[in-house]
Amino acid sequence: MDRTATLTAMKQAITPACMALGVFLAASTAARADFRLCNNATSRVSVSLAYTDGEMWVSEGWWNLKPGACETLVRGPLAAEFYYVYAMDERGGEWKGKAFMCTRDREFRILGREDCYVRGFDRTGFFEVDTGKEAKNWTVQLTDPAPARPNP
Structure with missing residues (x-):
């Protein structure tokens, strides 16, 4: 696998995880009282x-x-x-x-x-x-x- 393909594969794997983390952080911030x-x-x-x-x-x-x-x-x-x-x-x-x-x-x-x-x-x-x-x-x-x- 070349470097560009590796970076693309890493982005595709990381993006959903980052989005889930962002949703979790937003939910925990909204729940703060x-x-x-x-x-x-x-x-x-x-x-x-x-x-x-x-x-x-x-x-x-x-x-x-x-x-x-x-x-x-x-x-x-x-x-x-x-x-x-x-x-x-x-x-x-x-x-x-x-x-x-x-x-x-x-x-x-x-x-x-x-x-x-x-x-x-x-x-x-x-x-x-x-x-x-x-x-x-x-x-x-x-x-x-x-x-x-x-x-x-």
């Missing part, structure tokens, strides 16, 4: 996340995201319907809410949401993200707040 957060604001943000693992509340942080960056905060299918997010930017802006969780200034993973101050933590208001009962993945998009309008 995560809780992601994207920073669509104009400055860097620091993000913390809270959720229940079915038995206990967990809060953790900090993820630092540059403008335009996305980060996976929870890998795999979502186990909870509600997640809670707190974020702040370099300019002092905040994305917050009324669900209070324990945090601290440096990297953390805190179990429980009670007695934050007594346990030496800060108490921070997180906003609720309702992913629905059937969601397997979710992405939160942080954007700059609308500028306040002056009163006439």
Whole structure:
């Protein structure tokens, strides 16, 4: 067999295998489920996340995201319907809410949401993200707040 015939035979054998691998990779990518957060604001943000693992509340942080960056905060299918997010930017802006969780200034993973101050933590208001009962993945998009309008 000459070299051209050998290369042609190899291509014919490899092409179906590569196509099968491509279909497998596409299927595994489509099946992936995560809780992601994207920073669509104009400055860097620091993000913390809270959720229940079915038995206990967990809060953790900090993820630092540059403008335009996305980060996976929870890998795999979502186990909870509600997640809670707190974020702040370099300019002092905040994305917050009324669900209070324990945090601290440096990297953390805190179990429980009670007695934050007594346990030496800060108490921070997180906003609720309702992913629905059937969601397997979710992405939160942080954007700059609308500028306040002056009163006439």
